[in-house]
Amino acid sequence: MRRLHSCGFCLIGGLLLAGTATRASADEWNKKTYITVNRSIEVPGAVLPPGKYVFKLLDSQSDRHIVQVMNDRENHVYATTFTVAKERMDPAGKTILTFYEAPVNAPEPVRAWFYPGDLIGQEFIYSPQRMAEIRAAMNHSTATVASNAEPAPTNATAAPPAPAPVAAEPQPSQEQAAVEPAPPAPSEPTEEQAAPPNPQPAPTEQNAPEPAMPHTAGNTVELGALGLICGGLALALRIAHGSLGSRS
Numbered sequence: 001m002r003r004l005h006s007c008g009f010c011l012i013g014g015l016l017l018a019g020t021a022t023r024a025s026a027d028e029w030n031k032k033t034y035i036t037v038n039r040s041i042e043v044p045g046a047v048l049p050p051g052k053y054v055f056k057l058l059d060s061q062s063d064r065h066i067v068q069v070m071n072d073r074e075n076h077v078y079a080t081t082f083t084v085a086k087e088r089m090d091p092a093g094k095t096i097l098t099f100y101e102a103p104v105n106a107p108e109p110v111r112a113w114f115y116p117g118d119l120i121g122q123e124f125i126y127s128p129q130r131m132a133e134i135r136a137a138m139n140h141s142t143a144t145v146a147s148n149a150e151p152a153p154t155n156a157t158a159a160p161p162a163p164a165p166v167a168a169e170p171q172p173s174q175e176q177a178a179v180e181p182a183p184p185a186p187s188e189p190t191e192e193q194a195a196p197p198n199p200q201p202a203p204t205e206q207n208a209p210e211p212a213m214p215h216t217a218g219n220t221v222e223l224g225a226l227g228l229i230c231g232g233l234a235l236a237l238r239i240a241h242g243s244l245g246s247r248s
Contacts, residue, residue, distance in 0.1 A: 031115040033055045033095050033113075041099070041110055048107075053071060054068075058080065067122050067124070081125065088114060098111045098112045112124070
């Protein structure tokens with residue numbers, strides 16, 4: 001009787017060991033991994049809220065780079081996406097997920113998934129448009145991640161570039177404009193036109209005109225000539241008077 005019980009225990013233990021070995025080999029084949037996240041993450045084609053999920057390779061003999069993302073009960077598939085091989089320098093003893101940089105409070109896109117102990121992992125492939133948005137967010141640009149808003153239409157055309165600034169000629173003030181003479185009409189050059197105008201005449205005090213000197217010294221010759229004329233006239237009168245007296 002004891003032998004029967006011992007054989008039964010051995011049989012049950014063998015079945016358990018066989019089941020464990022089969023499950024271990026299955027996990028090694030499809031890399032089935034249970035993942036728990038406490039924040040929203042993104043995989044190609046889906047955004048996963050916080051919770052428990054299963055990552056595993058699709059059962060395919062030809063392509064070992066197809067990943068399925070499912071719920072923990074494995075009755076709902078969130079995404080089935082192609083990946084490419086991603087290599088690590090050192091194997092890890094646990095599951096590793098790497099993420100792309102994302103704005104604050106935005107779902108972080110999953111970049112790669114490594115099964116425990118593997119040097120080759122799975123790097124997720126996003127659409128070109130989504131990848132451009134991810135790279136823009138990594139470069140801290142103003143692009144909005146996963147934004148569906150279209151830019152508002154505008155009819156305004158691009159304004160032409162402003163011309164280079166030109167040094168403005170100095171303009172005379174109102175006081176200078178009142179002092180400076182108006183430019184003369186085109187005519188023959190005169191002495192006044194030949195002299196260059198002074199654009200900014202310095203204010204100077206006007207000196208009082210000197211009093212004119214008497215012209216006494218300049219009339220000496222005229223008075224002498226007048227005296228000679230008077231003397232000649234007197235001499236002529238005397239001669240005429242003498243000739244008249246002799247005749248009588």
